[in-house]
Amino acid sequence: MKVMVFVQIEPKDETGEMPSAELLAAMGAYNEELVAAGVMLDMGGLSATSQSVRVAFQGGTTSVVDGPFTESKEIVVGYWVWEVGSLEEAVEWARRCPSDPHDTTTSWLEIRPCISLEEFREAQG
Known part of the structure; x- marks a missing residue:
């Protein structure tokens, strides 16, 4: 089963500040463990929303x-x-x-099963 795990934070925490060296080292070891176990397929970080755009669709119109x-x-x-x-x-x-034991803000991991194109087609009948 393929899953996508989203790393989420509260908007007020989006400062662009890097985690501590200790947390980065712990995350590196965790990622290595995922790779060694054959679990990790891909991973990445995302830039701040200040560098992002949203494309919205509503009623046949598109806005950015x-x-x-x-x-x-x-x-x-x-x-x-x-x-x-x-x-x-x-x-x-x-x-x-790993998480920062000194961080009082909330962050989440959201785990969502992926649906293959074949599964999507089967669901459509």
């Missing part, structure tokens, strides 16, 4: 909105693509993700 997107409840700042045996396995990997 420049960031930042402070009205959002959460902002995606990174992602992993994992190959796991089940959603439960993905949750167990996510529980092991």
Whole structure:
């Protein structure tokens, strides 16, 4: 099962400041563990929403909105693509993700199963 794991933060935390060297080292070790286990397929970080745009579609019209997107409840700042045996396995990997014990803000990992083009076609009938 392929899943995408979104790393999310609160908009007020989008300062562009890098994590501590200690947390970066812990995340590096965690990523190496994911690779060694054959779980990691892809990963990446995303730039701040101040450098982003949204393309919106409504009623047959298209509009473009420049960031930042402070009205959002959460902002995606990174992602992993994992190959796991089940959603439960993905949750167990996510529980092991390092976090800063001194950070009082909330961040999330959202795990979503991926749907292949073939599965999408089958669902359409």
